[in-house]
Amino acid sequence: MIETRSLTKRYGRVTAVDELSFTVAPGHVTGFLGPNGAGKSTTMRMILGLDRPDGGEALVDGRRYTAIRRPAHVLGALLDATALQPGRSGRAHLRAVAAANGIGAARVAEVLDRVGLTGAARRPASAYSLGMKQRLGIAQALLGDPGVLMFDEPVNGLDPEGVRWIRGLLRDLAAEGRTVLVSSHLMTEMALTAERLLVIGRGKLIADTTVAALTAGGESLEDAYFRLTETSVEYGGTR
Numbered sequence: 001m002i003e004t005r006s007l008t009k010r011y012g013r014v015t016a017v018d019e020l021s022f023t024v025a026p027g028h029v030t031g032f033l034g035p036n037g038a039g040k041s042t043t044m045r046m047i048l049g050l051d052r053p054d055g056g057e058a059l060v061d062g063r064r065y066t067a068i069r070r071p072a073h074v075l076g077a078l079l080d081a082t083a084l085q086p087g088r089s090g091r092a093h094l095r096a097v098a099a100a101n102g103i104g105a106a107r108v109a110e111v112l113d114r115v116g117l118t119g120a121a122r123r124p125a126s127a128y129s130l131g132m133k134q135r136l137g138i139a140q141a142l143l144g145d146p147g148v149l150m151f152d153e154p155v156n157g158l159d160p161e162g163v164r165w166i167r168g169l170l171r172d173l174a175a176e177g178r179t180v181l182v183s184s185h186l187m188t189e190m191a192l193t194a195e196r197l198l199v200i201g202r203g204k205l206i207a208d209t210t211v212a213a214l215t216a217g218g219e220s221l222e223d224a225y226f227r228l229t230e231t232s233v234e235y236g237g238t239r
């Protein structure tokens with residue numbers, strides 16, 4: 001379970017996350033949506049204890065992440081799959097993370113297998129394609145067999161087979177009773193993967209709902225999303 005209560009983060013004059021309160025429950029995939037700059041990554045970073053809130057709090061299974069004694073066994077996260085040490089193989093990377101968390105090498109082999117990287121495990125991870133780096137990041141998140149998983153744009157860089165694979169993986173992880181929070185800009189993918197949706201804009205909660213409720217009137221998820229966020233887009237992009 002993930003809970004945020006009045007979570008707030010400011011960068012200078014920008015309020016990146018603004019009194020955000022929500023609960024992410026186990027057993028289904030929860031999509032985390034919002035335009036560029038809405039505050040999704042900042043929220044995830046605060047849940048992970050990488051950024052300190054200016055107000056409010058973020059709790060994982062009732063505790064602040066930084067107060068959890070064996071965090072890899074409670075929350076696994078993929079935030080930036082490209083942050084890898086040059087020259088280290090995928091397996092060596094995972095072994096180093098595992099050792100730092102008191103996890104044995106047998107578990108490394110298991111997670112490599114689960115993400116389909118066993119064949120590439122000895123190659124330098126820094127030379128992996130983006131999709132392979134995403135898979136390695138997911139393997140890292142799974143190392144401690146945590147009950148809570150948080151993925152920031154996990155579909156990024158994956159080919160169609162990879163997109164389908166991650167859809168199945170996320171749904172399986174949720175069906176195993178885990179809490180799964182996943183951010184994405186791909187509405188069609190979220191419609192297929194997520195059951196619940198949190199939509200934010202300019203750091204504020206816009207909707208805490210289900211895919212079924214948003215699409216019940218025959219509207220596509222994409223159209224519903226644009227309707228919800230039309231006043232929250234502050235960049236000059238096209239859509």
Ligand SMILES: Nc1ncnc2c1ncn2[C@@H]1O[C@H](COP(=O)(O)OP(=O)(O)OP(=O)(O)O)[C@@H](O)[C@H]1O
Binds near residue numbers: 015034035037038043
């Ligand atoms: N380290 C930082 N320093 C200054 N401003 C920041 C920093 N990190 C984020 N911001 C600002 O906070 C706001 C929220 O950014 P954030 O990356 O959390 O949004 P996001 O929803 O994850 O966006 P995207 O979909 O583009 O990844 C933006 O205005 C961003 O410019």
